Amino acid sequence: MSEFTSSEIRLASRPEGMPRPEDFSLDRVAHGQLEPGQVRVANEFVSVDPFMRGRMGAGRSYVKPYELGETIIGGAVGRVVESAAEALPEGTAVLHQHGWTDAVQDDASTFRAVPELDGLPLSLYLGLLGMPGLTAYVGLTRIAQLREGDSVFVSGAAGAVGTAVGQIARQLGAARLIGSAGSAEKVGLLKDKYGFDVALNYQDAPIREQLVHAVGDEGVDVFYDNVGGDHLEAALEVMNDFGRLALCGAISGYNATERPAGPDNMGTMVTRRLRMQGFIVGEVAAEHPEVSEEFRVRMAAWLSAGDVTYEETVVEGFEHTVDAFRDMLGGGNTGKMVVKVG
Known part of the structure; x- marks a missing residue:
């Protein structure tokens, strides 16, 4: 050798x-x-x-x-x-x-x-079979505790975790998917390839304004956050009572050199009795040792059946x-x- x-x-x-x-x-x-x-x-x-x-x-x-x-x-x-x-x-x-x-x-x-x-x-x-896919699955099933019929908003929906979140949520029975992305091309992909019902380009206008208009009276039950900042603020504005917010990442602030302003509507956490939790995939997988194999089995089946793509x-x-x-x-x-x- x-x-x-x-x-x-x-x-x-x-x-x-x-x-x-x-x-x-x-x-x-x-x-x-x-x-x-x-x-x-x-x-x-x-x-x-x-x-x-x-x-x-x-x-x-x-x-x-x-x-x-x-x-x-x-x-x-x-x-x-x-x-x-x-x-x-x-x-x-x-x-x-x-x-x-x-x-x-x-x-x-x-x-x-x-x-x-x-x-x-x-x-x-x-990607889909690895850490990003498992992160999406853990966040939806163990943190947000997705229920059949839920309306789900995903920030950064065209990324590695976001594309997995949308597809897994649909397989688990989500009734409506709303996603944000940063270009017209990505918005089109979310709707045409990944099955999102609504896709918003956050470059077009403030995401808070766009989301309020898109959601209307239906509201959002689950928010899966990869972006933070203005997207978290936007989600708080439209959450339904007893909604669940799973905070996976906050990429909008990773390169910031100054501390950003916080959301101005945190009072909705109380008035709408919301539950918000940040999580790290490895810690959740250790707490729930069954989840990694559960994910691998289900994702392999979805891939084989053509129910998810990448x-x-x-x-x-x-x-x-x-x-x-x-x-x-x-x-x-x-x-x-x-x-x-x-």
Whole structure:
């Protein structure tokens, strides 16, 4: 078994506002021969995700910040090319959290073998079949406790989590889907491909005004928030009594350099007896150990039956990972954004 080198993208400085290319470094790392129990994996796709931006700051969050000089940790999927572990022979497709690197060598326990599904790319394990899909499912079933006949509003509905939320909500019996997105193209996709009844372009006019007009007297029972800010304020304006708000993300503020103003209508939390909860998918999955397998079974069945579909924004070339990350933070993706390593 030979020695080899890998390319890794590391945090060079803590970004202020939108991350800059110079906030990262591209380094070559030499690896020795495999030790017993180790495998060597060539990555095929790496993930760029909103949560990574939060870990680049030094402030308090739900997870430890990246250290300066540390490789950006996150999801990636690849294939075992050399193995000294019986459980993961050469050729096995694996999912892991070693992040922004074109190849990786480590103990086999840090990788999870995944089945290859006919006609579907491995990158789906970073999207609909992976963390974004599970996040959507957990938020709807365990946090918002979606009920058949509910009216659902999804902010950032054209993103990786948002497209999954809309489709899962429909499969679970939602009666009406309302989504927001940032372009006419994405709005059209929400209605034509993902089955949203109403899709709003938040660039056209204040989302609060658009949502009040679109919802009318029917109101909203469940709000699934990926955006925060003005979208949370808009949702509070139209929630029905005893509505549930599941707060997954707040990407509108991730690059903010000043503290944004809070919603001016928080009183509706009391007058309409609303329940709002932020959540982290890993914590909910640990609290409900049955939910991950439940999701995998149901999502595989929905995919096989053609009841759910997916969209990916694929950036070619590992060297463009930082560009892809910056583009995703600016709303340049439709569905899940992944980087094809090469």
